[in-house]
Amino acid sequence: MEQQHGQTGGTRSRSAVARRSLLGWGGAGVALGAVAAGGTATALHSSNASAASDGAATGQAVPFHGAHQAGIATAVPDRLHFAAFDVTTKDRAELVQLLKDWTAAAARMTAGEGVGEGAFGPIPESPPDDTGEAAGLKPSRLTLTIGFGPSLFDKGRFGLEERRPEALVELPAFPGDKLEKARSGGDLCVQACADDPQVAVHAIRNLARIGFGKAAIRWSQLGFGKTSSTTPDAQTPRNMFGFKDGTRNISGTDTEALGKHVWVSKKDGPEWLVGGSYLVARRIRMHIETWDRTSLKEQEDIFGRDKRTGAPVGKAKEHDEPFLKAMLPTSHVRLAHPDANDGIRILRRGYSFTDGTDGLGRLDAGLFFLAYQRDVRRGFIPIQRKLARNDALNEYIQHVGSALFAIPPGVRSKDDWWGRELFS
Numbered sequence: 001m002e003q004q005h006g007q008t009g010g011t012r013s014r015s016a017v018a019r020r021s022l023l024g025w026g027g028a029g030v031a032l033g034a035v036a037a038g039g040t041a042t043a044l045h046s047s048n049a050s051a052a053s054d055g056a057a058t059g060q061a062v063p064f065h066g067a068h069q070a071g072i073a074t075a076v077p078d079r080l081h082f083a084a085f086d087v088t089t090k091d092r093a094e095l096v097q098l099l100k101d102w103t104a105a106a107a108r109m110t111a112g113e114g115v116g117e118g119a120f121g122p123i124p125e126s127p128p129d130d131t132g133e134a135a136g137l138k139p140s141r142l143t144l145t146i147g148f149g150p151s152l153f154d155k156g157r158f159g160l161e162e163r164r165p166e167a168l169v170e171l172p173a174f175p176g177d178k179l180e181k182a183r184s185g186g187d188l189c190v191q192a193c194a195d196d197p198q199v200a201v202h203a204i205r206n207l208a209r210i211g212f213g214k215a216a217i218r219w220s221q222l223g224f225g226k227t228s229s230t231t232p233d234a235q236t237p238r239n240m241f242g243f244k245d246g247t248r249n250i251s252g253t254d255t256e257a258l259g260k261h262v263w264v265s266k267k268d269g270p271e272w273l274v275g276g277s278y279l280v281a282r283r284i285r286m287h288i289e290t291w292d293r294t295s296l297k298e299q300e301d302i303f304g305r306d307k308r309t310g311a312p313v314g315k316a317k318e319h320d321e322p323f324l325k326a327m328l329p330t331s332h333v334r335l336a337h338p339d340a341n342d343g344i345r346i347l348r349r350g351y352s353f354t355d356g357t358d359g360l361g362r363l364d365a366g367l368f369f370l371a372y373q374r375d376v377r378r379g380f381i382p383i384q385r386k387l388a389r390n391d392a393l394n395e396y397i398q399h400v401g402s403a404l405f406a407i408p409p410g411v412r413s414k415d416d417w418w419g420r421e422l423f424s
């Protein structure tokens, strides 16, 4: 079928592909038109927002171009492949070229097309541009979101030390952390979300392949069963502890909350990051076997919510406003709620993971926590400080991987590329 991953097949079929498979085509058309006409960020933003409001897993494409990168406010598909990269080249021009090549490949893959000339040609004597395992698959709402880690800005590397955002700090050590170096940090990250795991894995694999000799994967994480959504009207997913997760998250269509808590503004700076965000990634191991021997009452006390309905303690429905004083002082929701944190909100977008067993017969399972925010010093850090000290949940979880990235704004048009604002 034409609207599926695979060979490029000429310009006519390519545009037909993009047209037919784009989610919210009307919105995207308006948005791209607005760019061509020097349109506003608001017009662009609405393209992402329209995708966000569409929670249905239709297998379609999410627009790649926009004021903000897709994969933040857009609807959360069910599968994840997240990769952190070390930049191995020392040459700034090579890094810039890599970012340009990645952007071109990302635009094609998110539209459901193969990289470059596709998987099956045209020169039999050379390896194909695309690795081929997504040929014939739908775009699957693939989003690819890039981020820049603190180490990219180190002195003596790419001349970016003056451009490092103040908020791109090293995350402090929190009580109880047991971070593995091999699962932490990274110069670059790419978050690939899709309805089909093969599409997400294909995307990361092909970016890694393009990066050969310039960037190497440092660590990566597969995820399933999104644990938070940006579409509150849809059914709230459950995490590996069996609780509804993401009930009180920022909605992808709540432009006011996104502006207040997620997007970096002109006032925040730096200029190159305006319209972007900060991403905290934490690999949190969940001790499933211990949890499974805990009484229902204790489980519910730990979160401060009913396991069946998701309702906060003392309330009838999932989306009823939590009454914090009815919860134990150590309950997760009471500690993480904005009323206990000077109004702070973060956009959670995590996934469950189960990476087999750990050699001791226990599931190596947990939450790959992903959270976007406008300033990590007024987002994840203060909330996690409080949780790490007091959360009853700590008996059942352990943070084992950690990374922080600055997320640049969206790629605005076909001539734009990931990181243009940073490197120009």
Ligand code: HEM
Binding pocket: 239, 241, 243, 244, 245, 246, 247, 248, 249, 284, 285, 286, 303, 305, 322, 332, 333, 336, 337, 338, 346, 366, 367, 369, 380, 383, 384, 387, 397
């Ligand atoms: C394995 C670890 C974790 C699990 C299983 C977990 C689970 C949950 C659950 C079940 C809820 C209630 C439903 C909801 O509103 O989403 C919740 C709420 C929340 N969690 Fe977590 N969480 C974990 C880690 C974290 C971390 C590390 C943070 C941030 C530092 C965090 C921040 C929040 C926030 C902000 C809320 C919403 C509170 C509210 O507004 O009522 N969580 N979490």
